Amino acid sequence: MTELIHPLATVPRDELVARAEADPLRPRFHFVSPAGWLNDPNGVCQWDGTYHLFYQYNPEGAFHHRILWGHATSTDLVSWTDQPVALEPSAGPDADGCWSGVLVNDGGTPTLVYSGRLDERELPCVAVGSPDLSTWTKAPENPVIAAPPAGVDITAYRDHCVWREGSRWRQLVGSGIRGRGGTAFLYESADLRSWDYVGPLFIGDASQGSPANTDWTGTMWECVDLFRAGSGSLGSEPADGSPDVLVFSAWDDGRTHHPLYWTGRYSADAFEPAALHRLDYGGRYFYAPQSFLDEAGRRIMFGWLQEGRTDAAMVEAGWSGVMSLPRVTTLADDGTLQFAPVPELEKLRGNHTSLPGRVLAGTLDTGVTGNQLDIELDLQLAPGSVLRLAILGSGDGAEETRIELSRPADGAVGLLRLDRTRSSLDASVDKEDRSGPVPMTDGHVHLRVLVDRSAVEIFANGRPLTARAYPTLGGGHVTLSATGSMRLLSFDAWTMADIGGGARTLFP
Template sequence: MTHELIAAPLTGEGLAERAFRDPHRPRFHFTSPGGWLNDPNGLSHWNGVYHLFYQYNPLAPAHHRIHWGHATSTDLVTWTDEPVALVPGTTGPDRDGCWSGVLVDDGGVPTLVYSGRHGERELPCVATGSPDLRHWTKDPGNPVIPAPPTGVDVTAYRDHCVWREGPVWRQLVGSGVRGRGGTAFLYESEDLRHWRYVGPLLTGDAAHGTPADLDWTGTMWECVDLFRVGDVDVLAFSAWDEGTTFHPLYWTGRYTADRFEPTALHRLDYGRNYFYAPQSTLDAHGRRIMFGWLQEGRGEEATARAGWSGVMSLPRLVTQGADGALAQTPVPELEKLRRDHVAVAPFEAGPDSPLDAIRGDQLDLEATLRLAPGATVRLAVRETPDGAERTVVEVTRDTTSPSGTLRLHREASSLDPDVDTAPRHGELPFGADGTVELRVLVDHSALEIFANGRALTARVYPTRPDAATGVSLTAVGHATVDRLDAWRMAPITTGPRPLWP
C-alpha cells in the first residue's frame, strides 16, 4: 500500500535506541527495531515456524523506499528478527521500494510475490528464497506482469493475494477503476511468472455513499485477501482514495467461476485506519490467523523525534460468527504473557466503581458484563488520578433490539493538541440475556478491544504516561459485572534491537 511521508534520518542517538526509550512504544506488540513499519506481508506458517514479513524503512520513521523486514516465531508471541528479506534495487522495477505482497509454496520453493515500485508505477515482482526463508533472490524477469489491464483507467495497482487452484496459480491485484470504484483484478498462471488476465473479480461502487461513511468502499482496494472461513467466502480489502487510507472492510459471499458473488458488506475493525492493510494465513492447525497495521495517531514531528512509526496488531484468530459475520479474538497463545492476576468479585456496576487494585500501561483485561435494556457500562483505562487524561471503552445496550453499540471515547485520552482523539464506534451484538464478553488489551499507545467477536483498535498518547495508569468502571442503568480479571502483560523485548539484523 502507499502512504508517502519523507523525513530526514535522525542524527546523534540511534533510531533503535531512541525508539526503545519512547514511553509510547508498545512492549508486547511486535514493532520494528526502529524506523518505519506498515503492512504485514508474506504471513505464513512454514515448517512449524510463523513468518511475519512487513513493510520497513530502517533509515527513518517515514514511508520511503520501503524494504521487507522479517521476523519469525514458534508461538505467535515472542519474535526473532531475521535478515531484511528484500531491499530496493539500484535499478529495475523495485528501485523505489519493495511494496506489499505474499509468500507461497511453489513445490517446496518459498516464493514472494510483491509490488515493485519505480517512479509512479507499481508492478508485480517475484523473488525465491532459501529453505530457511532467510535469503532471497529476485527473478531476472521482473516485473512478471508488465502493466495493468489494457483499456482500463486504473486509480492505482498494487498488493497481491496468490493461491493454488488445481493445476494453476491464481492472483488478485488490488486496484480501482476510475469513475467506478475499487476492484480486485484476477489473473492465472502455471509458473508464477507468466500471467493471463481473467477479469475483475468484483468491482465496488464509489458513488454509493461518501468518504465520511464508515462502510464507504473507496476508489481503490488495497491489500485484497480472499479466503474461506466456515462455509462462507470472504474478500477483505482496505478502502483507499487519492493517498488517504480509510478503513478495512470485507464482503461475505461465494467465490465461484472467476467471480465473487457478494451477499453482505461488513466492517472488519471499528477503529477505521488504526487497523489497516490486514493479511491472513491458514496455519498448520487449521486456524485463520490475521495481522493488521496500527498506524500512528500523533504528529509527524513527534514521530520523527521518537525514531519509530507503526505497530503490528496482536495476532487474531478469525472464525465465522453465529450471525454470519467474522468473529475475532486474540490467539490464545498470548495468555502466556500474563502476570500478577487480579480477580474482582462479581458486583452490580454503578456510577462509581473504582478498580484500585488494577493499574498499568501493559494490561490484559477480561470482563463478562450483563446489561439491562438501555444500560451503559464504561471502562476507563490509561486514566490519571485527576481524570484529566483517560480513555473510555463504552458498551451500550439498545432498549428495543438485541444489539447495541461499542464505542471508544478518546476525547480526553491526551492533552496534546497534535494527537488524534476522535471517537470510534460500531454496532455490537448482544447475548440473549444482555451478555457481553469484553476484552481490552492496553500496551502503552496501542489499544485493542474485542467485544462479542467485534474488534476496535486505536492509539492513545497520554501526556503524563507515568501517571495515566488507572482503571475504573462506571454504569448508567442496571448492569452486572459477572467476572472481571486483569493481568499485567510481560514485555517481549528487553532492549534496543539492530536495525539490520
C-alpha cells in the same frame, strides 16, 4: 554523526534505535520494527513449524520512503526474533521500493509475490527463498506482469493475494477503475511467472455513500485477501454453506480509510457479494490486514496499527507503526467474521487482579494500574444501561481513555464506543470517536481489552475496535462505572510482560 539520508530524517540513523526504545509510548508486547517506519504485514505464514512475519520497513526514519521487507520469526506468535532484511530495492522494477505482497509454497519452494515500485508505479514481482526463508533471489522475469490491464483507466495497482486452485495459480491485484470504484483484477498462471489476465473479480461502487462513511468502499482496494471462511477451499462447493470472504482496505487519492470485507461466493472467475461488513471499528487504525492458515488450521490475521500523532512527532520519536496482535478469525453464527487474540498471548500475563461478581452502580476503582494490561470482563446489561471502562487514567480525571458499551431499550444489538476526548493533553493527537454495533443476545457481553502503552485493542463479543492513545501524564488507572441496571459477572486483569529480547539493530 551519521549523515542524514532524507529531508525528513531529522534523527540520524545511528540514534534511531535508542530514540525509539526511550519513547514511553512505544508498545512493549506488540511487535514493532527495530526503529524507523513499519506499515503493512506481508508474507505472513507458518513454514516448517516457524511463524514468519514480513513487513513494510524503512530503517532511515519514521516516514514512508524507500521501503524494504523487514522479517521476524516466532515459534509461538508471541516472542519475535529479528531476521535479516528479506527484500531490498535493486536496479530494475523495484528500484524505488519493495511494496506489499504474499508468500506461497510452490511445490516446497518458498516464493514471494510482491509489488515492485519504479517511477511512481507498482508492478508484480517474484522472489524465491532459501529453505529457511532467510535469503531471497529475485526472479529474472521481473516484473512478471508488465502493465495493468490495457484500456482500463485505473486509480492505482498493487498488493497481491495468490493461491493454488487445481493445477493453476490464481492472483488478485488490488486496484480501482476511475469513475467506478475499487476492484481486484484476477490473473491465472501455471508457474507464477507468466500470467494471463482473466478480468475484474468484482467492482465496487464509489458513488455509494460518502468518504466520511465507515463503510465507504473507496476508489481503490489495497491489500485484497480472498479466503473461505469455513470448511473447504476456494473454488470448491462448501458442504456447510460457508461463505467466501473478500477483505480489502478502502483507499482514495493517497488516503487510507478502513478495512472492509464482503461475504459471498467466489465462483467462475467472479465474486458474487452477499453483504458488506466493517472488519474493525477502529477504521485506519487496523489497516492492510493479511491472513493465513497455520498448521493447526487456524486463520490468523495481522493488521497495521497506524499512528494518530503528527509526522513531526513520529520523526522525533524515531519510530512509527505497530503490528497488531495476531487474531484468530472464525465464522460467527450470523455469517459474519468474529475475532479473538490468539490464546498464546496469555503466557505474557503476570500480576492478576480479580473482582467478584456484583451489581454495578456508580463508579468502581478496580485497583488495577498499568499501561501494559490484559483485561477481561463478562457483563449482563439491562435494556438502557451503559458500561464505562476507563483505562490509561491519570487518577485525577485529567486524562483517561474510555470504552463504552451500551444496550438500547429495545433490540439485541448494542454499541461499542471508544471515547478518546480526554485520552491526551497533547492537542495535536487524534481523539476522534470510534464505534460500531455489537450483538448482545439477552444483554450478555464478553469484553477483552489489551492495552500496550499507546496501542489499544478491544474485542466485544468478537467485534474488534483498534485504536491509539497518547497519554502525557503516564497514568494507568482502571475504573468502571455504570448507568442503569447492570451486573458484573466477572472481572480479571493481568499485567503484561515485554517481549523484547535484548538490543536490536536497524539491519539484523
